[in-house]
Amino acid sequence: MPQPEQRRILATAIPGPKSLKLHEHRGGEVAGGLGSVLPVFVDSAGGGVLVDVDGNHLIDLASGIAVTSVGASHPHVVQELSEQAQRFTHSCFLVTEYEGFVDVAAALNRITPGDHAKKTALFSTGAEAVENAVKIARTATGRSAVVTLGHGYHGRTLLTMSMTAKNAPYKEGFGPFAPEVYRVPSPYPYRWPSGSERSGEEALAALRELVLTQVGSHNVAAIVAEPIQGEGGFVVPPPGYLKAVQEFAHEHGIVFVADEIQTGLARTGDMFACEHEDVVPDMITTAKALAGGMPLAAVTGRAELMDSVPAGGLGGTYAGNPVACAAALATLEIIERERLVERAREIEQRVIPRLEALTGPGSVVGEVRGRGAMLAVEFVNPGTTEPADDIARAVAAHCHRQGVLVLVCGTYGNVIRLLPPLVIGMDLLDEGIDVLEEAVRSVR
Template sequence: MTRLRTQIPGPRSLDLAARRKGAVAAGVGSTLPVYVERAEDGLLVDVDGNRLIDLASGIAVTGVGNPAPRVAAAVHEQIDRFSHTCFMVTPYEGYVEVCERLNALTPGTHEKRSVLFNSGAEAVENAVKIARHATGRTSVVVFDHAYHGRTNLTMALTAKNMPYKQGFGPFAPEVYRAPMSYPYRDGLTGPEAAARAIDVIEKQVGVPACVLIEPIQGEGGFIEPAPGFLAALADWCRERGALLVADEIQTGFCRTGAWFAAEHQDVVPDLVTTAKGIAGGLPLAAVTGRAEVMDAVHSGGLGGTYGGNPIACAAALGAIDTMAELDLNAAARRIEATVLPRLRAAVGRHGDVRGRGAMLAVEFADRTPEVAARVAGACHAAGVVVLTCGTHGNVIRLLPPLVIPDGVLDEGVAVLEQAIVEGVGR
């Protein structure tokens, strides 16, 4: 069956786009203006019957499939029993079981506690709250190119101004930014880059409440720090009494070929934030950390009406079971082994190809967004969903479902290869 029945977007999507203008706030953007009717593993089917290859997974959310059978079954079973009580009013087992799973899966063998929220930004904001309360300090260190969310505090933590911060200030205080290890651009070893960052921290801050970092940066450009960078930061935090917070919202749950990206550099954070891939498409987020840190907060200091909603918890348990049963860490590593060599051959000297597992990126050497936009646009016209990112908008990022069939992945990458070759003028 032909994948594309119409041009992208098709006539029904265009009709919905016209309705959208009169109903949806203009500040909400969309990468590809097609309206999805249903989905399959690695495919999105729009209202015009076009079958688009999904190399985005809703920004790393539907790694276990869309819909994933175990997730769908768990949601149906839970909704038939009850949809909500609020854990802070009358608790339920699903919330406890999700926390038990997170405590077991996140890095480190120490005793842990977890608390559940709705979104990644909410998890990050609460991690900062916990760190401040536990340490008695207020300052927070983040990094160049970081992305941590869209709330007032997380906008302050995020590095990129447009579109995330422009016109929305003033922002929360006591946030300090240090230079990130960026091997493609700075040429420093991990220890060298860590020494540079620590020098900035010591001069500008002293000892902060926490150092917050994405083990592999997401929106900032899929930047993986050089080996030794994270470990040196962790050592410094431990020696000085600052808490190391790993933002694993985009990297977690098998996305990089490990349960969590910090594992690639043998780093054990004090606190870990998670969301996105945790629940197969339902809104759920968490902070997991050392028991003595998490338990330092007084009763009632953490929570929220919908945090750990029972339907989302059921979905998370189904998603985590799927990850383990299908060995999606191995699946992510197979995607990396398949895709990276092909992209490197297509890009050649025109940029950098990097990534772990099914979190892969092409950064074009030119620091302007035109080439990346041209490549992404060609993919979209051919019915392949890819995303751009990076501080300069010059990075194509791939986040395919971990269960994507080999043939679908091959076809999608072939479209991207052609778009790259044509886009860089080779």
């Protein structure tokens, strides 16, 4: 099937009549706990465009939440997963083995930070990857406590939900939560009480105090951190903070886990976001962009850590599904062949100046931040730093009506995040930012 035409087309109002009818049907069949950013039903997608059932072509600045970095139907991914599906769709790697699983593990061992001996375990979802990283750290250290950061997000399973900071909608009503999870303040420079200059130093002091005096370092198995916080609002830590956390962890025999599920695989202008800080994690989790839209996740770590769990202790029926592995190998090849790390940097250089032009005294834009093609705009009430979630929602709604898909995030619900496919055409990207600028000006 050919790629959809790479231009914005508004054939109907958005959502259109066919989407609205399907959304009404969905309401009677699908659990209400599954939300929807925009009630539009997609018919096809690829490059930087989503085509809905009404014939609208939307500019995609979401990538399925950082999943379709190589587009939603890259021909090479489609070809490779199709060929694998014709051979076999499943056998369970824990029952009978296949090369694709091993090849994906070898590729991740090669491209993740550090030149130490590594091994990889494959899973199906990001939450599974994080949960298994904790299991491995606990086994390797003989300790139970896990330390996470404020504003962090790690998943929706019991353990990863417990590790996630934000209550609604991720945790509300779902307790009691998993024990032995401790959270420390995360350096959020824009909102740090004593100023951005001191955020890293003071956040590190709070981490040290919690680990050393409240929990006991000898009880801590792992510190788990996103190099750039995703759902928390694309919060970029101050320079040196992550490196200091890693050094502190090593000083006390604690495993440092980088949760790169949203940031990894070229998204931030490095293959992995922790490379920007010269951080080499003991374990790194990947998912989202790993398999071009197919469900696949991984934990890659120091060989001695990964081998600490006895045979049979890790796995899952669908973990490392052969079709998803074929898609992953194609995706990783595309990222390297099409130089998408450099492409992410080009996107940043093109977009950031335009977004920063929206800031200033009296603006509803409090801060613009991010790296690569992981960029965010934080909205505030003019003249203050008070979070303005209503403005963020209004801006997003304007973009949606004009055929540009953006996502709202942040602890306070006042951040619009931009996650365009790394293969998006620059003219299409420019047009999407044009619409975003219009939306911001409409609420100023």
